[in-house]
Amino acid sequence: xxxxxxxxxxxxxxxxxxxxxxxxxxxxxxxxxxxxxxxxxxxxxxxxxxxxxxxxxxxxxxxxxxxxxxxxxxxxxxxxxxxxxxxxxxxxxxxxxxxxxxxxxxxxxxxxxxxxxxxxxxxxxxxxxxxxxxxxxxxxxxxxxxxxxxxxxxxxxxxxxxxxxxxxxxxxxxxxxxxxxxxxxxxxxxxxxxxxxxxxxxxxxxxxxx
Amino acid sequence: xxxxxxxxxxxxxxxxxxxxxxxxxxxxxxxxxxxxxxxxxxxxxxxxxxxxxxxxxxxxxxxxxxxxxxxxxxxxxxxxxxxxxxxxxxxxxxxxxxxxxxxxxxxxxxxxxxxxxxxxxxxxxxxxxxxxxxxxxxxxxxxxxxxxxxxxxxxxxxxxxxxxxxxxxxxxxxxxxxxxxxxxxxxxxxxxxxxxxxxxxxxxxxxxxxxxxxxxxxxxxxxxxxxxxxxxxxxxxxxxxxxxxxxxxxxxxxx
Amino acid sequence: xxxxxxxxxxxxxxxxxxxxxxxxxxxxxxxxxxxxxxxxxxxxxxxxxxxxxxxxxxxxxxxxxxxxxxxxxxxxxxxxxxxxxxxxxxxxxxxxxxxxxxxxxxxxxxxxxxxxxxxxxxxxxxxxxxxxxxxxxxxxxxxxxxxxxxxxxxxxxxxxxxxxxxxxxxxxxxxxxxxxxxxxxxxxxxxxxxxxxxxxxxxxxxxxxxxxxxxxxxxxxxxxxxxxxxxxxxxxxxxxxxxxxxxxxxxxxxxxxxxxxxxxxx
Numbered sequence: 001x002x003x004x005x006x007x008x009x010x011x012x013x014x015x016x017x018x019x020x021x022x023x024x025x026x027x028x029x030x031x032x033x034x035x036x037x038x039x040x041x042x043x044x045x046x047x048x049x050x051x052x053x054x055x056x057x058x059x060x061x062x063x064x065x066x067x068x069x070x071x072x073x074x075x076x077x078x079x080x081x082x083x084x085x086x087x088x089x090x091x092x093x094x095x096x097x098x099x100x101x102x103x104x105x106x107x108x109x110x111x112x113x114x115x116x117x118x119x120x121x122x123x124x125x126x127x128x129x130x131x132x133x134x135x136x137x138x139x140x141x142x143x144x145x146x147x148x149x150x151x152x153x154x155x156x157x158x159x160x161x162x163x164x165x166x167x168x169x170x171x172x173x174x175x176x177x178x179x180x181x182x183x184x185x186x187x188x189x190x191x192x193x194x195x196x197x198x199x200x201x202x203x204x205x206x207x208x209x210x
Numbered sequence: 211x212x213x214x215x216x217x218x219x220x221x222x223x224x225x226x227x228x229x230x231x232x233x234x235x236x237x238x239x240x241x242x243x244x245x246x247x248x249x250x251x252x253x254x255x256x257x258x259x260x261x262x263x264x265x266x267x268x269x270x271x272x273x274x275x276x277x278x279x280x281x282x283x284x285x286x287x288x289x290x291x292x293x294x295x296x297x298x299x300x301x302x303x304x305x306x307x308x309x310x311x312x313x314x315x316x317x318x319x320x321x322x323x324x325x326x327x328x329x330x331x332x333x334x335x336x337x338x339x340x341x342x343x344x345x346x347x348x349x350x351x352x353x354x355x356x357x358x359x360x361x362x363x364x365x366x367x368x369x370x371x372x373x374x375x376x377x378x379x380x381x382x383x384x385x386x387x388x389x390x391x392x393x394x395x396x397x398x399x400x401x402x403x404x405x406x407x408x409x410x411x412x413x414x415x416x417x418x419x420x421x422x423x424x425x426x427x428x429x430x431x432x433x434x435x436x437x438x439x440x441x442x443x444x445x446x447x448x449x450x451x452x453x454x455x456x457x458x459x460x461x462x463x464x465x
Numbered sequence: 466x467x468x469x470x471x472x473x474x475x476x477x478x479x480x481x482x483x484x485x486x487x488x489x490x491x492x493x494x495x496x497x498x499x500x501x502x503x504x505x506x507x508x509x510x511x512x513x514x515x516x517x518x519x520x521x522x523x524x525x526x527x528x529x530x531x532x533x534x535x536x537x538x539x540x541x542x543x544x545x546x547x548x549x550x551x552x553x554x555x556x557x558x559x560x561x562x563x564x565x566x567x568x569x570x571x572x573x574x575x576x577x578x579x580x581x582x583x584x585x586x587x588x589x590x591x592x593x594x595x596x597x598x599x600x601x602x603x604x605x606x607x608x609x610x611x612x613x614x615x616x617x618x619x620x621x622x623x624x625x626x627x628x629x630x631x632x633x634x635x636x637x638x639x640x641x642x643x644x645x646x647x648x649x650x651x652x653x654x655x656x657x658x659x660x661x662x663x664x665x666x667x668x669x670x671x672x673x674x675x676x677x678x679x680x681x682x683x684x685x686x687x688x689x690x691x692x693x694x695x696x697x698x699x700x701x702x703x704x705x706x707x708x709x710x711x712x713x714x715x716x717x718x719x720x721x722x723x724x725x726x727x728x729x730x731x
Binding site: 363 | 660667670730
Binding site: 003048051052053054055056064073074076077078079081083084085086087088089090091092096099100101102103104105106107108155156157 | 502504508511512515519522523527582587
């Protein structure tokens with residue numbers, strides 16, 4: 001099954017400032033789409049609209065051809081959004097943080113299976129050995145990696161990533177880039193904003209704002 | 211139906227239609243208020259118990275009516291704004307809030323003044339006055355919340371939600387305050403519960419109430435119009451309108 | 466349900482295909498591997514339970530925040546005999562009101578932090594994007610707030626009642642009315658907390674918004690204790706407190722959810 005997220009005549013106006021107008025957008029399986037534009041051009045707002053957080057826009061959104069409003073739950077069940085803030089509780093360990101995210105989508109996170117999945121996901125982002133340390137004691141980059149562990153822990157077709165490369169070291173950036181490409185090749189799609197220059201070999205489509 | 215609602219929601223259309231309606235409401239307000247106050251203050255008979263001091267009813271009661279009605283219309287405007295995203299509704303709600311707070315204050319103040327001859331004190335924890343005071347706090351909350359946001363869009367939505375929450379709570383607050391009052395001061399003298407009021411006393415009251423409402427509508431129309439100009443200042447029709455008027459004035463002055 | 470939705474898919478995309486870029490037409494996507502799309506599984510109870518566990522763990526790890534309202538409650542109650550008079554008879558007459566007002570303020574004090582840390586670290590966004598009804602998830606958060614603020618306050622109140630010479634026989638009613646009443650207070654207060662979470666300094670504004678709405682609960686809560694002292698029946702008061710709780714439980718979650726959506730965009 002392929003997926004597609006479409007926007008028709010999308011306009012966003014915040015406090016009388018028009019961010020973008022009449023935007024038509026088609027995002028399909030196997031694509032990496034990068035939203036570009038200077039600071040304040042509405043990249044984050046566009047991602048928030050496309051991930052169903054912001055509702056003050058004009059125009060229409062379609063998820064697999066059906067109007068977004070009528071299939072919102074199906075859309076959310078297939079969406080993974082990572083915003084500016086990693087969404088990691090400093091008082092909880094990485095394992096506990098991930099357990100909440102697993103449970104939030106309605107998957108049972110209890111039992112041995114869930115624990116093993118979480119450990120595996122943390123190992124993949126290079127956090128083996130940090131599982132039980134309160135996330136507040138981890139560095140900003142490590143916290144970001146905990147959030148990125150969700151990409152493998154809770155597989156979703158559509159990734160919406162707002163500046164995912166922030167605070168990550170070079171090695172991690174390369175790994176994440178690889179992960180994005182693999183996800184697209186597997187039929188998923190990635191919607192990303194970043195100031196980081198992606199490797200030239202990455203097959204991406206660019207959408208310029210502002 | 212939809213076309214009509216959206217037409218109603220267009221600031222430009224509202225600006226035009228309100229210009230036509232406004233003078234009528236101002237005229238009605240002036241006529242009713244002058245008639246009502248003359249009749250109420252000069253010709254209506256004095257109360258057998260309170261003498262002439264009862265005449266403050268002609269300000270107190272209409273103000274109290276309006277204080278409650280404005281909150282309800284503010285919440286309804288908020289609902290219309292949230293459901294249909296009609297911006298004019300929010301502009302109206304924004305200008306209604308200070309007006310409602312002012313009316314609540316007038317009702318409280320006239321109640322306090324009335325308290326001096328009736329109870330011998332400026333303030334009694336009378337059920338009506340207490341719920342009026344709480345209503346004033348609700349108004350101040352809505353105004354403060356709207357002012358606290360930097361983004362106007364968020365401010366409008368937050369104020370709308372709070373107004374709706376408030377309007378659901380007003381009857382609950384009113385009934386519990388009434389209940390509290392009867393528990394603590396059974397069978398005491400309340401300001402305005404008069405089972406038998408002669409016609410020549412309540413007729414001017416009705417006129418005053420209608421006058422207050424007309425005044426409220428006229429003032430809301432006027433202030434919504436200036437709010438439209440302020441918020442839509444970047445729109446073409448407003449700039450054309452303003453430029454048109456500016457062109458006229460200097461042209462006449464130079465002549 | 467889903468089937469019909471997918472059938473509409475075809476007609477929609479075909480009608481729009483002329484306007485969309487041909488670069489990524491049907492043949493481009495055909496050689497891509499099919500991606501498994503997930504059906505929404507439900508699992509609301511799992512999500513609610515995980516949220517309860519998460520918030521409880523977080524608060525219990527920072528015990529100071531749980532204890533602060535209780536210390537505040539005791540402190541405020543200490544102020545009154547000092548400010549008014551240590552005379553037990555006088556204190557006994559005003560004790561129900563004092564205890565209720567102080568408990569109400571203590572519960573209000575901790576409200577600002579209800580959504581604040583979630584907002585700051587981005588997990589509130591994630592909560593909003595969970596494929597679950599936000600109202601249900603926010604009730605879970607409010608329930609934790611009540612369990613660790615309202616309930617301890619209610620249990621502690623009789624102790625402070627002794628210090629205020631509260632007549633014997635009203636202690637159980639005091640605790641029960643507070644337990645019922647603070648649940649409504651947490652729910653109503655959460656609306657205010659959700660509305661002000663996006664503001665840098667929402668604390669004072671929050672009390673301004675929420676305190677007027679607390680008045681009915683205060684009237685019947687303090688009234689219940691008063692009635693118990695006078696020897697009147699208290700069941701009517703407690704029933705009304707229960708009704709207020711039921712009403713807030715039915716309506717407040719929607720208002721909280723709507724307010725959170727507004728604040729996240731602020």
